[in-house]
Amino acid sequence: MAYALSSPSQRVSSRPGQTAAVLVIALFLGVFLIVPAGTVIYTAFTDKGTGTFTFVNFFDFFGTDLFVRSFWNSVYVSGMSVVWATVLALPLAVLTTRFEFRGAIVIQTLGFVPLIMPPFVGAVAMQLLFGRNGTVNLLLNDRFGFKLPFMDGLNGVIFVQSLHYFPFILINLSTSLRNIDRSMEEAAQNLGASGFRLFRRIVFPLAMPGYLAGASLVFVKVFDDLATPLLLNVKDMLAPQAYLRVTSVGLTDPMGYVISVILIAVSIFAMWVSAIAMRGKDYSTVQRGGGGLSRRQLGTGESVVAYGVVMLILLLVLSPHIGLLLLSFATVWSFSPLPDAFTVAHYGRVFGESSLYIKNTLIYASLAGLIDVAVGGAIAYLVLRTRIVGRRWLDWAATSALAIPGVVLGIGYLRTFYGVTLPDGTPLAALWVMVVLALAIRRLPYALRACYAALQQISESLEEAAENLGATKFHTVRRIVLPLMMGGLLAGFVTSFSTAAVELSATLMLIQSNSDAPIAYGLYVFMQSPAGRGPGAALGVIAVVMVALCTLLSHYVIERRQKANGMAK
Template identity: 30%
Template sequence: MFNKGRKKDIWTYVTIGILLLYFVMLVFPLFTLLKAGFSDGTSGGFSLAYFSKFFGANYYYDALFNSVKVTVSVTLLSVILATPLAYLMTTIKIKGKVYLQILILVSSMAPPFIGAYSWILLLGRNGAVTKFLSNVFGIQTPDIYGFVGIVLVLTLQLVPLVYMYLMGALKSIDNSIIEAAESMGCTGLRKMWKIIFPLILPTLLAGALLVFMRALADFGTPMLIGEGYRTIPVLIFNEFISEMGGDDGFAAAISIIVIIFAITIFLIQKYITNRKSFSMSALHPIEAKKVTGWKSILAHVYIYGFIIAAIAPQLTVIYTAFLKTSGRIFVKGYSLDSFKLALDRSGDAIKNTFSLAVVAIIFVILIAVLIAYVTVRRRNVLTNSLDVVSMIPYIVPGSVMGIALLLTFNKPPLLLSGTAMILIISFVIRRLPYTIRSSAAIVHQISPSIEEAATSLGASNLKTFFKVTFPMMLPGVISGAILSWVTIITELSTTIILYTSGTRTMSVAIYTEVIRGNYGTAAALSTILTAITVISLLIFFKLTGKKEISM
């Protein structure tokens, strides 16, 4: 910690440099967005006209209500489904657990809009399951479109996020606490509610917040499966990029409302978490036990049932990619035609996805490890400010961030709109929190005495960091980086606003093909993206020796 009057070392300048970077790439764009939202469309002076317009018409604020309805429903369902899933996987020996862990992770890594598209293939009006039930049993399936479809897709997609948080929390509970409760007759659901739930509540709230923000920000799912069920991200996109000429100021005003709403939820979560938080150190962590009879059957049915439902969309997409097509129509037989067509049409999109993501992840890792170190080891006003600023993208929806960047960098001297640079900036800023969180968590576990020993032997601060601390941070850095990487290559909500024909990515290409009805091409691209995701996870497991990712 720096004392007043103490000579500034290299970490002070590192902190100031990163703060300046955040000011240019995040704070200034958000200020530009704020200015646009409170400006008059013609004179440019201060005005609340855009906000009056929003709250003066049902069409607009209904979208806000719809978004709240979707996000609250998805968050509650995700928590309800993920809690027993994590508990059963931690406390009971489940057959094929290692492979099930990987499947749960894979189910969460694909973009939600691919899940929406695959459920259309399964339960749409001409979906495979819909036609089978109708033709064979005469059963009419419920409508997959609208609110129900959006909640279904996002819930199955986001449950694994809460699951990953809870797995980490459950492993930090000392088993002696559970044994003491059981010795006093507190077992079953009572033990879960009275003992375990209060211990995991802070982590559960953190996972729920991430789900809430992801559901609030999702653009592709309601766009594909909503069928007129308007949500805020779709409304912002339509207002910003309209065939009749978009209104930047009105889109900015809507974005401000979303940011205020998101910050409110974030502060409520932080308040509750701070009141309930405590530290745990598991000397005897919970061990999975073998159970028999109906308990084992119910546990396996629940876990396998969820995983089948979660992974079914991706399996459907992969299967569809190998079907023979005639134009837009699937015909009998199998072929690689969809892959050939996908590579012909979207070769640049695949190259762009890799090149942009590689550059972005390098910056993410470099900046994240520096932020994690200074915010943990060098606590002062500057680093506390950096800690707060670095988490802002965590609560700002992607479409909002995209509009803020485009409004800011669309004229000299910072003319970045239409370039690869603006996409890289958006990827880095938005995905840094994942790597920062995991890196900071591991810095807390490294004893400062190790660094002090290196310094006492004459090593400089930077040399100590890169030679001693950074290698010890690597497991946490890699864990966060893999999440950042996967979310970068599957990013849609920001990219759809910032891309041009020369910077189109795979997620945009898939979305475009689905909108055009080219389901075979979309399925082939989705399969390639899923394969990249799986390969990324396998590399992570190989490098770290782990078989799961916990947060």
């Protein structure tokens, strides 16, 4: 007997379970994302005395020299970080995609390493290496009699942020370069274009979508970063000012909320500009089968120069990790190119006194990852497998978390939930579970995209066949969909876990007790004083190893998934 399989257009528009799922997810996003963000925006436009709608808070902001200077400093630091991140990423991307370059995979992998360490941790190591009395300047002063202001003021923030976030440009630009149709390059060469002119007029413009995607991410991440400027004692930037206003003046001060709204607006504006820059332009290719840029052999002299450039860049971008490792074993490291002696005592202190930070991190990041996978997987299923009203709004709402800086979300949680108390008088915002929810909201877009991609690769005919054989929708999802999505779910969980483990901005706002603090908070506390930087560096190494293991696990899961799909085909 033949069974007629239903087409996607014949999907059931809604079922009781689907409706309940939409309502639960909408409630979750509403309470823990929309309401806190909306509260921040509402407070920024509310007169403190009368409670009426007003723009006076914004007039006060733009009438205060400190805030205006902080705004332009943040724009300048973010813009220059994009410039220097491009300087670092462009040679690596071009050399590993356009030329027969031995070790290209290793270079691309090492280029990703900076992302697995929080930038504020690298800032301390960078001070020891490139600060006024750091290794490089001490050697320059001894040999040539001068020092360079690598880490002075805004220069230090730009330097650290460029080294940390340049992989966003490297990854996206490399992908775009690989996807360019070689026939377009060959056509340009036949018309006489070659060398730098070919790259400037043909290759780089065709790779522009990837570059702009990476550049906009760098700009937004730097603009919203809180801890790096604070650790480098640079307070005249927007994110530090928002934090300082709320923690020093209080939750009733409107300036903290005004700054938060500006942070959100600039984040959205940067993403919008990157989208507008590509609108109306055609970057598509017509490749069939192979494609990709043709790789050229390097001459002997070119190879020497190329490898020299690559080694210099890699040494530079890996210097925070080198400095952190040295500091974690150093007894004393001050006014000398290298530590005076080495010890393992810092690790003993960390495991003895700070194991609570590690335990809390494992709990918080694991719970946040599980929430993200559950919510992200449910949203992906509702969007791709149903026609229920409101499913697209769930997708947009969850993705909008990308535009909400961590410090803003933390301020929103304090404003929204601090006045809500438990029977014993404990404010809801003071509970550790609020840290978990903030971490989950911040990382939800990453897990959502992973779940979305995994579900897109599953044919609907498999579910339809199961239902035609008598399986209920619940059993179909449990026995067919979830097992086939497992690779994407695991990748989404690991991504959420590894990034939540080193999140500081929202955590710094919400932690009320040292007993509830995760690794990121512990790192920040340790790094505040010279005496604590050794143990802080040891804790930082542990955090890096933890995130690195999660990243490797993610790559392993994805690779296994791809192999399984290939064998199935």
